[in-house]
Amino acid sequence: MRRIIRVGTSTRRFTEYFKGFEKVxxxxxxxxxxxxxVLRNLKIEFMGFGGYMGVDxxxxxxxxxxxxxxxxxxxxxxxxxxxxxxxxxxxxxGKELFDTRYEYIERPTEIEAYRYTVQEARRLGLxxxxxxxxxxxxxxxxxxxxxLAKALNVAC
Ligand SMILES: [Zn+2]
Numbered sequence: 001m002r003r004i005i006r007v008g009t010s011t012r013r014f015t016e017y018f019k020g021f022e023k024v025x026x027x028x029x030x031x032x033x034x035x036x037x038v039l040r041n042l043k044i045e046f047m048g049f050g051g052y053m054g055v056d057x058x059x060x061x062x063x064x065x066x067x068x069x070x071x072x073x074x075x076x077x078x079x080x081x082x083x084x085x086x087x088x089x090x091x092x093x094g095k096e097l098f099d100t101r102y103e104y105i106e107r108p109t110e111i112e113a114y115r116y117t118v119q120e121a122r123r124l125g126l127x128x129x130x131x132x133x134x135x136x137x138x139x140x141x142x143x144x145x146x147x148l149a150k151a152l153n154v155a156c
Contacts, residue, residue, distance in 0.1 A: 014042035014062060017069070018081060026082050026120045030089050042088065052137075053080045055087040057097040062088065075124070076134055082120050086113040105140070105148040118152050132156040 014021075021027050022036050031038045044062040047054075052072070054063045062084055069077065087097055090109050097109055104110060114135070121131050131154050136145050149156035 011043045011045050011061065014039055014044050017044060017064075021081065021085075024082075026116075026123075027085055030085055030116075038088070038092075053077075053084050055084055055091055055097060057091065060088055060091040075126070079117050079121055079134055083113050083117040086116050103144075105144050106151070111151055114148070114152055118154060128155040 018039075022039050027039075028035050042062060043059075044064050045056070046066045047063050051063075051065050052068045053065065055061070056063055087109065090113070091097060095109055099107055099109070102108070118131060121134065126134070132145070132149060135148060135152075135154070135156075140148070146156060
């Protein structure tokens with residue numbers, strides 16, 4: 001049986017849509033001297049439906065919901081990019097991004113990426129209340145949000 005291979009027509013370069021991230025300190029701390037090279041080679045794909053942003057664990061591409069990118073809150077998008085770039089780094093290190101032995105909110109790769117993102121959010125001056133608002137997604141229950149916030153030392 002033939003495998004269906006996705007053609008790259010919807011694949012774009014990260015740097016076409018996200019400008020100046022190679023100068024962001026929080027990004028430079030993730031990739032170090034490889035920052036320019038990693039971002040230059042990073043591909044993005046637009047998802048046709050739902051969700052916000054993610055990393056494809058097959059190829060390391062950044063998956064982006066086009067509608068979210070055009071109408072989402074700028075600070076949320078910035079923090080999502082930081083979060084996802086952290087996942088790109090984990091992917092490059094060969095880490096399992098979607099380890100199903102764990103629930104989303106307690107998966108080590110998620111906690112690590114969220115901790116890094118919360119640190120950047122605090123540096124930007126976001127209050128814990130605003131960070132909670134950022135962490136909350138429609139698929140997360142209140143008790144899950146509380147558990148995640150606790151793991152990240154954010155007062156929700
Ligand atoms: Zn994540």
